[in-house]
Amino acid sequence: MPEGHILHRLANEHRRLFGGHPVAVSSPQGRFADGAKLLDGQVLERAEADGKHLFLGFPAGWLHIHLGLYGGYTFGASPAPDPVGLIRLRLEGEEHYADLRGPNTCELLTPAEKDAVHARLGPDPLRADADPDRAWDRISRSRTTVAALLMDQKVLAGVGNVYRAEVLFRHGIDPHRAGRELRRAEWLGIWEDLAALMAEGAAIGRIDTVRPEHTPEAMGRPPRVDDHGGEVYVYRRAGQGCLVCGTEVRTEEHAARNLFWCPRCQRR
DNA sequence: TCTGGATGTTCAT
DNA sequence: TGAACCTCCAGAG
Numbered sequence: 001m002p003e004g005h006i007l008h009r010l011a012n013e014h015r016r017l018f019g020g021h022p023v024a025v026s027s028p029q030g031r032f033a034d035g036a037k038l039l040d041g042q043v044l045e046r047a048e049a050d051g052k053h054l055f056l057g058f059p060a061g062w063l064h065i066h067l068g069l070y071g072g073y074t075f076g077a078s079p080a081p082d083p084v085g086l087i088r089l090r091l092e093g094e095e096h097y098a099d100l101r102g103p104n105t106c107e108l109l110t111p112a113e114k115d116a117v118h119a120r121l122g123p124d125p126l127r128a129d130a131d132p133d134r135a136w137d138r139i140s141r142s143r144t145t146v147a148a149l150l151m152d153q154k155v156l157a158g159v160g161n162v163y164r165a166e167v168l169f170r171h172g173i174d175p176h177r178a179g180r181e182l183r184r185a186e187w188l189g190i191w192e193d194l195a196a197l198m199a200e201g202a203a204i205g206r207i208d209t210v211r212p213e214h215t216p217e218a219m220g221r222p223p224r225v226d227d228h229g230g231e232v233y234v235y236r237r238a239g240q241g242c243l244v245c246g247t248e249v250r251t252e253e254h255a256a257r258n259l260f261w262c263p264r265c266q267r268r
Numbered sequence: 269t270c271t272g273g274a275t276g277t278t279c280a281t
Numbered sequence: 282t283g284a285a286c287c288t289c290c291a292g293a294g
Contacts, residue, residue, distance in 0.1 A: 003275055031287095052276075069276045070288050086288065102288040104277060153277085160275045207275080235275085256282080257276090271293080279285085 002067040004158020005201035007049035008126050010073055012202070014047035014056060017075065017096040024092040028083035035108045036089065039063065044091075051121045051157025055114060062114045065089075068104025075099075121157040125195040126202060132191040139179040139187060146182060147175035148255045150190075159194060163201075165235040165260045166209035167194055174268045175254070175261050181268075209233060214243050234260040 025039040038060045046057030056063040065071075080090060080097035089100040100106065109117070122138070123130035138155045139146070149155050150164045159167075167190055168175050173182070201207050210231045216222060221243075233243055238251035238260060247264040 006275085066277075067275095068287055069274060071276090072288085088287090104287060151276095162275050164275095258274090269294085271291105273291090274289095277286090279283105281282085281284100 002052060002071060003160035003163055003198075003201075003207070004049070004051050004124060004126060005163075005198040005207070006205075007052055007054050007067070007158070008198075008202045009205060010054055011047040011049040013073075013075065014044065014054075014091075014098070017098070018044045018091060018093045019047065020044070021093050024090075026090045026092075028087040028090055032088050032106050035063070035106070038108065049124075050118055050127060051124045051153055052160070053117060053121070055109075060108070062109045062111065064105060064107050064109045064114065064117065065100065065103050066105035068102070071103035072101055073098055074101070121153055122155045124157040125191060126158060126198050132188065135191070136184065136187050139182060140184070142179035144179055145175060145254070146173060146177050146179055147259055149179045151255070151257065158198065161257055162207050162232065162235045163194060163197065163209075166207070166232055167197065169233040169262060169266060170209065170211075172266055174266045175259055177268055207232060207235075210243065216243070219243065234262055236260065 020043065022041050022043050024041065025036045027033045027036040039058050042058040042060055044056060044058060048055050052066060054065040075096060075098050078092055078095055078097050080092050085101060087099045087101055088103055088106050091098045123132060123134050135156045139149050142149055146168065147164060150159050151161065170193060171186060171190055173186065197209055208231050210233060212218060215231065234249045237249045240249055241247065242249055242262040242265060245262065245264045247262055249260055249262055251258055251260050
């Protein structure tokens with residue numbers, strides 16, 4: 001379930017489980033057989049994430065992975081079992097293995113090619129070197145909606161549909177407002193909040209955005225279960241009552257993605 | 269058993 | 282703006 005926090009979590013996981021050691025690299029499915037052959041037996045030297053991109057550094061080059069909509073990882077203790085389903089990439093160390101399925105991208109890059117990927121991404125709230133003003137330059141001049149801008153990886157890297165919906169709710173911002181209608185203070189509030197929410201998401205492995213005072217328990221309401229794990233305000237809650245005001249949460253297709261918002265809490 | 273949907277991106281038009 | 286692509290799974294029949 002890949003938004004940026006998951007990729008940072010995966011980078012940490014790769015460092016922890018395989019960093020500094022040689023790994024057996026294979027492609028049981030066969031679609032990355034040539035690349036796997038080049039990397040097999042090499043030491044995993046680095047692992048980092050930028051936005052929704054994962055980079056694994058080997059002497060032969062950078063392994064670039066993008067999970068797309070339904071790519072995913074499975075980790076386990078060695079020895080790895082016989083492959084089940086389509087496993088594009090398998091890394092195996094002495095104690096652990098990692099299986100990658102269904103990625104959008106799984107390719108080997110030169111350092112220059114890796115730099116080019118970074119160059120086309122906006123700042124990532126989870127990276128220490130990120131500069132929110134770089135995103136603000138784009139947002140403050142744009143007629144595009146805030147909803148679309150937050151999902152544009154050239155503007156801001158790592159935010160997906162869940163964080164987009166949730167951060168706009170938390171700041172009471174109508175997703176249909178144009179970027180240039182946003183005030184700088186509002187943007188900085190969004191940025192700070194994303195950095196904190198996504199850091200927490202990376203640490204716990206799920207997206208939790210509901211403030212303690214709004215949890216169903218605190219509000220005296222029956223608990224709700226989200227199929228994606230954490231507790232959220234509006235994402236995929238169309239037709240349900242808003243946790244804060246009770247108004248029906250709305251949804252629409254916006255720039256080819258599902259958008260969710262509370263028409264009362266989020267004003268223009 | 270089949271269909272449709274999903275937290276994403278790219279390319280063609 | 283729409284289609285294609287990557288894969289899995291819940292729900293329908």
